[in-house]
Amino acid sequence: MAGNSDPLSPRAKLAVTAGKAVAAASRAAGRGSGSVIGGRVALKLDPDLLARLAQNLDVVLVSATNGKTTTTRLIAEALRAAGPVVSNALGANMPAGITSALAGGSDAKFGVIEVDEKYLAGVARDTSPKCIALLNLSRDQLDRAAETRMLAENWREGLAGSKAVIVANCDDPLVVWAASSSPNVVWVAAGQMWQEDAWSCPSCGGVMQRPGDDWFCGECGFRRPTPTWALSGDHVLDPHGSAWPIHLQLPGRANKANAASSAAVAAVFGVPPQVALERMYQVQAVAGRYDVVQFQNRDLRLLLAKNPAGWLETFSLIDPAPAPVILSVNARSADGTDTSWLWDVDYTRLTGHPIFVIGDRKLDLAVRLEVANQHFQVCDNLDQAVQMCPPGRIEVIANYTAFQDLRRRVGN
Numbered sequence: 018m019a020g021n022s023d024p025l026s027p028r029a030k031l032a033v034t035a036g037k038a039v040a041a042a043s044r045a046a047g048r049g050s051g052s053v054i055g056g057r058v059a060l061k062l063d064p065d066l067l068a069r070l071a072q073n074l075d076v077v078l079v080s081a082t083n084g085k086t087t088t089t090r091l092i093a094e095a096l097r098a099a100g101p102v103v104s105n106a107l108g109a110n111m112p113a114g115i116t117s118a119l120a121g122g123s124d125a126k127f128g129v130i131e132v133d134e135k136y137l138a139g140v141a142r143d144t145s146p147k148c149i150a151l152l153n154l155s156r157d158q159l160d161r162a163a164e165t166r167m168l169a170e171n172w173r174e175g176l177a178g179s180k181a182v183i184v185a186n187c188d189d190p191l192v193v194w195a196a197s198s199s200p201n202v203v204w205v206a207a208g209q210m211w212q213e214d215a216w217s218c219p220s221c222g223g224v225m226q227r228p229g230d231d232w233f234c235g236e237c238g239f240r241r242p243t244p245t246w247a248l249s250g251d252h253v254l255d256p257h258g259s260a261w262p263i264h265l266q267l268p269g270r271a272n273k274a275n276a277a278s279s280a281a282v283a284a285v286f287g288v289p290p291q292v293a294l295e296r297m298y299q300v301q302a303v304a305g306r307y308d309v310v311q312f313q314n315r316d317l318r319l320l321l322a323k324n325p326a327g328w329l330e331t332f333s334l335i336d337p338a339p340a341p342v343i344l345s346v347n348a349r350s351a352d353g354t355d356t357s358w359l360w361d362v363d364y365t366r367l368t369g370h371p372i373f374v375i376g377d378r379k380l381d382l383a384v385r386l387e388v389a390n391q392h393f394q395v396c397d398n399l400d401q402a403v404q405m406c407p408p409g410r411i412e413v414i415a416n417y418t419a420f421q422d423l424r425r426r427v428g429n
Contacts, residue, residue, distance in 0.1 A: 029069050032062035033120045040117060052105075056113030059120065067112060070119035071144035074103070074128035077282055078144065078181075080137045080172075081152030082165075083327045085110065087267065087303045088152060088275040089131040094300055095283035095293035100126030107304055111136050112143075127286070134168050138175020148285045149176065150184045150278055152207065154191040155214045155326040156361070158353030165214045169195045184281045186274075187242045190232055194219035194239070205281050206230075206247035207274040210333075211326035213361065248277040253290055255280075261290040266301045271330040305424045309410070312427045313403045316410045317343075319427075321420045323352070325361040331414055338369030341406040343399070345376035345419035352417045356381045364389040370412075373402040376419045399426050 025033065040055030059066050077096070079089045086106075093104040103122020105115055110131040119128055132140045134154065141149060151172070154165050172195035176183065185196035187204040191214065196202050209215070215232075216225050223236025233240035245256040252260040253276065263276050276297055283293035302308040306321045322331040335342060348354045356378050364386055372393035374382050379395050386393045396402040403411065415423050 025069055026063075029063050029066055032059040032066050033070075035059060035062055036117060036120060052107070052109045052117035053111070053113045056109075056115070056117035056120075059116055060113060067116045067119065067140070068143045068145075070116065071128060074119070074122075074125060074144075075286065076128040076130060076144045076146040076148075078130050078132050078137065078141060078146045078149045079152070080132045080134050080149070082134060082155045082157045082324060083330070084152050084271060084275050085131045087272060087300075087306070088150060088279055089129055090300050090303050091275055091279040091297045092150070092282050093127075093129040094296045095279055095288055096127045096129060096286060098283075098288050098292050098296055099286055102127045102129055104129040105131055112140060115140060135171070138171055141175060141179065141181065146181045148182045148184060148282055149179070150282050151192045151196055152186050152275070152278060153189045153209065153211075153326070154195070155211055155324060156358060157324040158355075165191055166217075166219055169219050172196075173198045182285045184278055184285070186278065187244045188230070188232075190215045190225060190239070190241075191219055193242060202242075203246065203281055203285070204242045204244040205278050206244035207277050208248060208270070210271070211329050213325070246277060246281040248274050253277045253280050253294065255284070255290050259290075261294055263294055264298045266298060267303070267307055269330060269334045305420070310427045313400065315403055315406070317403070317413050317427065318410060319420065319423060320412060320414045321417070322414050323416050325358055328362045328414070332363075332366040335370075335412040335414075336410060339371060339407070340409050341371045341373065341411050342367060343373045343375060343402045343406070343411060343413045344382060345374075345399075345413070345415040345423060346379065346382045347377040347416060347419040347422070348381075349377070349418045352419075359385045364391055367391055371407055373405060375399060375402050376415070376422075399423060 036055040036059030039058045043054050079085050093102045096102050101124055103125035105118035110133045115130050169191040177198035179199050183196045183199045183202045185202055186192045186207040188209040218234035218239050220239040221237040223234045226233050226235050231241055247254040251263050254260055263273050265272055280290045280293045309316055309318045320331050322328040348356050374393050374395045383395050
């Protein structure tokens with residue numbers, strides 16, 4: 018690390034070197050980036066390696082069901098105004114992937130780390146973060162993720178008494194419940210489009226009242242905190258009431274909300290909102306998301322949507338009907354093998370769009386679209402779907418591994 022008076026121990030250095038060698042071998046074998054397997058090997062050799070690598074960094078952790086990867090990128094761009102940044106930019110967000118990322122940042126001042134929701138408490142314990150951004154919690158990977166209320170409880174217990182500044186979305190009751198155990202919380206009004214996981218009070222189980230943009234529990238009085246930062250249209254309002262314009266190349270309201278939270282995080286480290294927001298404009302796509310690619314002489318825009326909340330946000334981005342839409346759903350282990358979440362998505366929002374369905378679980382999706390009275394065609398693969406699409410830019414929406422499959426096919 019830069020100016021490090023406490024260099025890594027010989028064991029830690031060996032662990033880093035071995036991890037990098039294994040990662041390089043994995044890449045050479047064509048098995049992906051190698052960051053996860055490299056991190057696993059390094060942590061086997063030195064179980065305390067993550068803590069050692071983080072000890073001289075100002076660490077920011079970012080956790081949520083949706084928007085982690087994008088917000089991590091936006092924060093990293095903003096903080097580069099104040100010094101070098103190391104980040105797990107490709108989204109390997111469990112301890113092994115995080116360890117690999119930090120091992121590559123020997124001269125960094127800041128570590129900006131996306132963390133899977135289930136691992137947040139443990140990674141926070143290991144990395145002693147200066148700031149933790151909590152964006153949202155909703156249903157995801159139903160076969161293995163804890164119910165959202167339990168995840169909020171895990172966050173609440175794991176972050177209780179944390180020395181970190183918690184930057185939290187005051188519009189999500191589950192996030193507020195989780196963050197409220199911390200002594201130093203900065204509340205951001207970032208909005209909450211998907212509300213189906215927040216109708217019962219996480220504190221007492223009572224029914225949540227939602228007048229306008231406000232919310233409160235009629236039983237115990239748990240209520241929305243007053244924000245100090247807020248997303249207002251195309252501007253971020255800072256704690257002094259100043260409005261700063263958001264100029265992003267990333268589309269949609271959800272990314273403006275991510276920018277608002279990112280500006281609040283940057284301010285914790287002394288980067289002013291104007292500087293932070295200007296730097297965020299550099300981000301054009303995040304791990305291929307939002308990219309427009311040429312394939313078979315057509316323009317395809319690649320959109321990732323992994324769960325009901327993500328699909329709801331994504332539908333708001335697509336070109337108006339009759340733009341053709343290709344939907345691809347897999348149910349491999351990285352996606353979660355339970356596809357019952359498809360029934361929580363409002364596919365009537367696609368009415369008027371020609372729809373083409375591909376992916377491992379295309380028949381599950383076809384049944385869901387049939388019930389939603391949508392007109393669609395089931396195709397064998399992307400090539401066939403593109404050939405059948407009418408003119409115009411094609412919107413391609415896919416869940417996690419389906420998105421990776423698409424990127425490989427289009428050479429992105």
